[in-house]
Amino acid sequence: MTMSMATNRDPSTPRPAPSGEALRLAGLRRDFGGFQALKGLDLVIRPGEFIALLGPSGCGKTTALNCIAGLQPLSGGTISLGERRIDELPPEKRGFGMVFQSYALFPHMSARRNVGFGLDMQRVPRREADKRIDEALALVRLSAQADKLPGQMSGGQQQRVAIARAIVIRPPVVLMDEPLSNLDAKLRLEMRAEIRRIHEAIGSTTVYVTHDQDEALSMADRIVVMRDGLIRQTGTPEDLYERPEHADVAEFMGYRSKLPGRVAGTAAGRTTVEACGSRVEVQARQPVAAGQPVTLMVRPEDLVAGSSGIVATVRISEYRGRAFFGAAQAIDGTELFFRSDRPVSAGERVTLGARPDQILVFPGDEA
Amino acid sequence: MTALASPASPGVPLRLRLAARGIDGTTLLVVPALLAILGLFVYPFLYGLALSLAPKAGPFYGSYATFFSDPFLRETVWNTLILAVPTTLFNLLLAVPIAFRVRLMRHQRLLTTILVLPVTLGTVLVAQGLLTYLGPQGWFNRVLLWLHVIGSPMKLTNNYWGVFASLVITGFPFTFLLTLSYVSGIDPALEQAAATLGAGAARRFARVFLPLLVPGLAVTFCLSFVQAFAVFPSAVLLGAPAGSTHVISIAAYQAAFERYDASLGSAIAMIMGAVQLVVVLAALGLRSLFYRGPVGGTKG
Amino acid sequence: MIRDSGIGSKLWRTAVWAVVAVFVLNLLALIATVVIDSLSTRWLGTWLPAGFTTHWYADAWDEFGLTDVLVVTFEVVGAVVLISGALGVTAAYALARRDFPGKRAATLVFLLPLLVPPLTYGIPMATLLYRVGLGGSFWGVVLANLVPAVPFVVLVMIPFIEQIDPRVEAAARVFGASTPQLFARVLLPLLLPGVLAALLLVLVRTVAMFELTFLTAGPTSQTLVVALYYAVFASGVRAGQEVDVMAVVYMVTTLVWLLLALRFVNPTQIVARSKTQGAH
Structure with missing residues (x-):
């Protein structure tokens, strides 16, 4: 399935940025008045990697994600994608896909039009857009619900519309902000597998913010544990589970x-x-x-x-x-x-x- | 609950059957207030309607005929509309961009408190203040003269513009605060989502905010318009009540309490209500073409 | 929130704030004009008056009989606040707690007096009050002012009562509270902040309610705002400063209560009522 999705892609269609570029965060700082939410974050995210930012609330993980998305300005440091610096760009010029904790679906648009919004903004021709919307909806298994308004859908369905909306623009990087926290326990387990499957199908880099170590361990290629605006430890799930380097990371790992x-x-x-x-x-x-x-x-x-x-x-x-x-x-x-x-x-x-x-x-x- | 209510089972006492439909002692608490409003608002309104159809002389529609055949009375509808519609639109057009800015402010309270002043103080006080402030010797004209914007003082009182100014001073804060409450009700994550999907500021407004805001703006327009259409004290004190600002409420008041023609007074009040209703229905009719669900995000 | 940093958006932002500044400046200048004039000896053709004095206050107080007017104002407002509080809170409680046939119609009846401007329904209502002999009397003015006040209390209180968990009342019942005990020991303390806010807002609105009082008041039952209207209407008769004294007295009377009310409510609520926030 992974292969078929990858080969389905029409090579002639322009992409916002070629995939296969590393996302580099260097010395990322973000101050709110006197409070330092990020105190110099350094991280290189490899192309195609599924990375989880893990930490308790207030550790700066969501701030870091918003800075990558361009929703919050940096107080210091740089963000670059490949060779390009992107931290000066407004969010609409970065071309990243983002999935919000509250889903943030446009309530006045059908699932289909929600998914098509980003393509519309890029002025993708109608027929091509329709094709890509259909593919994205099929990928999240929502083809039958395409004409419903968000208010008529369940939480899990809304969640999948939000994911389809983020990936249909073929972003080099997909950002996810605790996307499962509003779902019930059973759905959460299902969606974990679903998100991982979609990540593999589209092959873009994914940055996933969560406070749930099970989620991070089961989904991510690499986990970044944060605390007080700093990175405590970076490693594969096995690294973190077996060899935590600090007592607080160990505590977090059970x-x-x-x-x-x-x-x-x-x-x-x-x-x-x-x-x-x-x-x-x-x-x-x-x-x-x-x-x-x-x-x-x-x-x-x-x-x-x-x-x-x-x-x-x-x-x-x-x-x-x-x-x-x-x-x-x-x-x-x-x-x-x-x-x-x-x-x-x-x-x-x-x-x-x-x-x-x-x-x-x-x-x-x-x- | 429905199991109790649906069959007309004779065995169940009336009290329980009523309680099952939500009628019990607590429900009856609504009765005194309801009677008060029925007696003081609904009944007088119907009484006025009946009165308007019972003129001192002539056929039952005599009072309405008098209104529409007398140009001095008939023109009040136009005089009032030409004041109320432009000021309402002006206030609304100003309110929307300002509300979008103020939404981002962290300390909104000082501004909203200042703005609530004229709403609270009311039109009489604003009219008295504007009489001096906009007068030929007032600060407003003096500043414009001093800045060489104008060569001689403008006449801004006892005419259309005096009433216009008063409707802006009291109407804008009202419109703005209503708009602000609608604008703040929209989930900020929607804007962020639109931005990450490639929408710049203008398209975020046009494609996301505006469609979500239109229903609220229609309600705001209605409430603001209805207030402006009933303009009375400032039209008398600050306008030309016998000329360009001879508005419909002045005509109604004069008919009822100066010429003691209760039938004509009530008829004019009914016409006033009818014009308001027509404009409100038109605005709400336009609104029904837009999305009207919740705008505070799509959780659950 | 997204803050753009392009030149266009900076210009736009500046323009928006400039409009706000012009509006607020004009508003404050308008209020300052009234206050300064009431304190001036003579103010003609200059930026500031020739001199300052407070004697207009003594003069105007006597000439307009402000003591009587203030007493009447507070009697009217007090009666309206108490009656609308009693009627409004009980009705709001029923509407918030029970679902009964005709509830939508009842809600509409309470909504209408707030949507229709006072002058529109005031003329037939005043005509009726005069026909039954209440026109021009104290109670006529009170009854007229109840029309917007009662629905206002109802609509402010409904969401406030709805956010109180009904299980609290159920718990009090389970622990053996009788209806009066339930009311005095549980409901009243819980409702008090909301009631206080609603009644303060009614107070401010009634002090400022011109149209209904104007249509129904007689010489001995007029409130401050109506007296002010007549003073402005006949402004050629007396020195302009005396009218402004009256305006200042009116302003102070209103603003004291407004500031008190703002301790309990958000300014937006004064305008937006509770309706627009109903979604939460």
Whole structure:
């Protein structure tokens, strides 16, 4: 299917900008009065890449997207597409497609006319435009709803009109601002696959803003984690999931238990850390010295109730099919989130352990 | 609810059957206010209609015949329209671009507060102020003389232009504030979407804002026009009430309370209402050609 | 929001702001003219008056009997505010909470007096009031002013009541509140800000309501704005400054309440009523 869409493209039709150009953000800054929403963002987005800007609300990800789109002026830095600087261009000259969180469909136009709006603006000839609108509507599987007004469509359908409207102009870059946040959970899962499929079909670069790490992990080629107007870490979903570089990124990726500790000793790649009143064996990725304070982080599914490890008292335990998940309190008060394959109940004592390679070690008591 | 209401089941007490259709003690709270408006507004209006059809002498349409056969009375319709239509359009044409700018302002409140002043103060005060301000010795003429825009003072009071000015001073803020509330109601993301799709400022206005705004502007035009058409104190105080600004409300007032011809007074009031209705229906008829749904985005 | 930076749009922006500035300047100059004239000894053919004095205030106060006029004004306005508040809030409550046959018709009946200008319906109404002997009396003026005031309260209060969750009332009932208790302990405190705003707006509008009062008032029942009209109408009779004194007194009376009302409502609401914001 991917191939057929790509070859369907009529090579004679002009495109706003040739695809295959990298989008470069250099030193992007954006100030609102005294508040710095972006504090110098550097990023090169490869052509055809699906990149997710991930972070909690207020981290500057939407500001970054609006700056790329030209909806907000920069306070500093440059944006270029290939060799061209585009940060001076108004949004209507950039030729990017954008999907808004609220969809922003024109309420007075049918789905068809919404999708055709951008082609109209580019003065694409009628017959060619009709053909492309039909293709776009078919791609988002809305051919049957083409003549409905947005008010007559469901949220998911509106969402797909918004996507069709953004891609029909064959933009070099498609920008998406939390496009799934207004949908219910089931539709959200479906649309993830749908958006990924469309991305592959059209082959343009996609910048996708979200605060949902599942969304980012399942869709993106590369994830950019942002915080306080700065990039914390960039990497593939596997990189971020397995090897977060900072405690806050780890927390975002589901490492819920956070154990303050002190390095007891290192020997032959094995490090022992004293935490929560017991000794924990870990694999430190960066060198640590004995006596150094560290923070250990573990995912709930990796911290398992067994025969040896940290002693803790169960506070809550929930059955979630197959296993029990719960929260427990260690002797020093640290809250631990764990998994258990046998039933445990509140008040019970458990010993919790994890494989050394499943435990992250961060120097100091960061975060 | 419908299950209770639909069958005329004799077993269910009347009170419950009424409650099922939404009529209970709470609903009755609407009655006193409704009676007040029926008694003070609807009934007098019908009474006036009956009165207008019962002239002192002659056939039932005598009062209307008097109005249309007397050129001095008949011309009031024209005198009023030539004041009300241009001022309303003028105010509306000014209000739209200004509302688009003010929408972007972060501190709108000072401006809107200043603008609400003349609406609140009303036409009598504005007329009194304009009499001095626009007079031959007033600041307005003095500034224009000083700037050498004019060679001698313009006559701006006791004629058409005095009333025109008063209708702009009180009418523009009214029109503007209404327009602003419509303009602010449009989801700003629509403009951003249009921009990312390649529409420049002019086409964003023509293709996205204007179609969404037309229904609101039609309502604004109607409300503003109806106000302007009923111009009274400023036409008397600031215009030439026996000449070019002999507007229809003056004719109605004089007939009813100076010549004590209640039938003719009511007839003129009815004609006044009819002209307003015709213009309003025309404006709303044009509006029905446009999209009239929600404009605040398309969520859900 | 998108701010363009081209030359054309800069020119356009400047032109728009220039128009706003000209309008506001003229408006403020017009108000200043009235205030300065009321304080001037003599003001003819110069930029500013020859000298300043406050004696016109004492003169005008006596000549126009402003004490009496002010008392009548506040009596009329007070009566209108109280009656329209009682009638309007209860009706708004019913319209906001119940869906009954004829609700659309009832809403239309409340909408019409706000859409038809006062002078259009005022003439038959005043004629009727005179026929039944209320014309020229205090209560005639009050009744006339209720026509726009009651619907105004209704239409301002409907959206305000609608945004109060009816489950709050249900909860109070469940916890055993009787109707009077429900009203006094739950509804009144919740409604108070809206009622206050609506009534202040009615107050401002009634002080400024010229046409209906003019058509129905007699010599002893005229309000400030009608007295001002007669003073301007007969302006050759007295010194112009005295008329302006009256205008200033009227302005102050209105503006005090307006400023108070603006603490509770957005200026746009004074004009737009609640209708245009109904979509939310």
